[in-house]
């Protein structure tokens with residue numbers, strides 16, 4: 383049994399802790415968070431130890447692997463401390479908000495031979511897994527264009543947004559990873575536009591709520607990401623990949639396939655699954671399963687610290703393009 387500690391007792395850590403506790407090949411030893419009431423409640427619910435200091439949790443010998451679900455500005459310090467103590471890490475996105483710090487951390491992890499997986503959960507969504515399998519099986523031939531729609535149901539609270547690192551590093555970061563994952567080549571050119579169409583007062587925190595990003599790889603493959611902090615009809619998550627032999631599409635999820643016909647409308651469907659915790663519940667489960675499976679089998683982790691770094695690099699390039707109005711060279715290369 384893999385002995386796992388979950389750092390954090392907030393929104394995402396609660397999901398990871400429950401998935402560890404339910405996994406047949408893992409034991410949830412502890413959850414750690416300075417928020418005593420939160421960690422006490424979570425540990426009581428899942429039947430594990432409550433620890434109030436993440437570094438104390440990392441110092442323990444009875445932990446093989448840690449899941450980092452704490453605020454973004456704590457990720458790298460906790461990751462490096464865990465790697466130094468020989469523990470494997472599943473770290474939430476984004477790796478950090480500062481590219482130089484992320485690059486130094488990636489170098490450090492690799493020098494130490496650390497096992498770090500970045501939590502880009504959307505790769506493990508069943509729809510995305512099928513889509514990727516379809517590409518690999520040659521169903522659409524060579525990939526030409528990827529179109530990603532990613533819209534949240536509504537603006538997060540201002541306090542969250544002010545510390546989020548901005549829409550590109552906090553939210554579109556998922557889509558940059560999806561783009562890399564599906565294009566199969568690194569995007570080398572980045573251009574982007576951004577607006578404040580939902581809340582003009584976001585200018586006070588130098589952020590935007592609506593962005594469109596174009597990516598191009600060295601061989602000419604293209605990706606269009608459209609990302610918005612608000613969609614009044616719900617959490618809108620769609621991906622389209624076109625290739626030489628066809629198109630693969632993933633669509634939104636609803637609680638059921640029920641359709642309502644009446645005097646006022648036809649084909650009325652139930653609302654979309656509300657937000658990420660519901661929409662990606664299976665993706666988080668699969669992600670954790672892939673982490674545990676790779677560690678127990680001694681095989682390569684499906685994502686690594688460089689995936690976190692490269693997604694952040696693309697976010698920074700998009701921001702530069704927004705500020706300068708120019709197409710920006712990403713500095714990434716190769717397949």
Ligand SMILES: NC(=O)c1ccc[n+]([C@@H]2O[C@H](COP(=O)([O-])OP(=O)(O)OC[C@H]3O[C@@H](n4cnc5c(N)ncnc54)[C@H](O)[C@@H]3O)[C@@H](O)[C@H]2O)c1
Nearest residue numbers: 390391392393394395416417451452453454456474475476
């Ligand atoms: N992959 C995804 O879909 C996804 C979804 C949500 C959040 N996230 C990421 O997960 C991370 C946490 O987000 P969240 O929404 O769960 O936040 P949250 O605020 O709900 O939870 C964060 C927890 O960390 C604790 N904490 C605060 N300071 C700490 C410190 N210095 N050391 C240790 N713990 C500390 C808080 O007490 C809190 O319980 C962020 O990096 C976020 O970007 C990823």
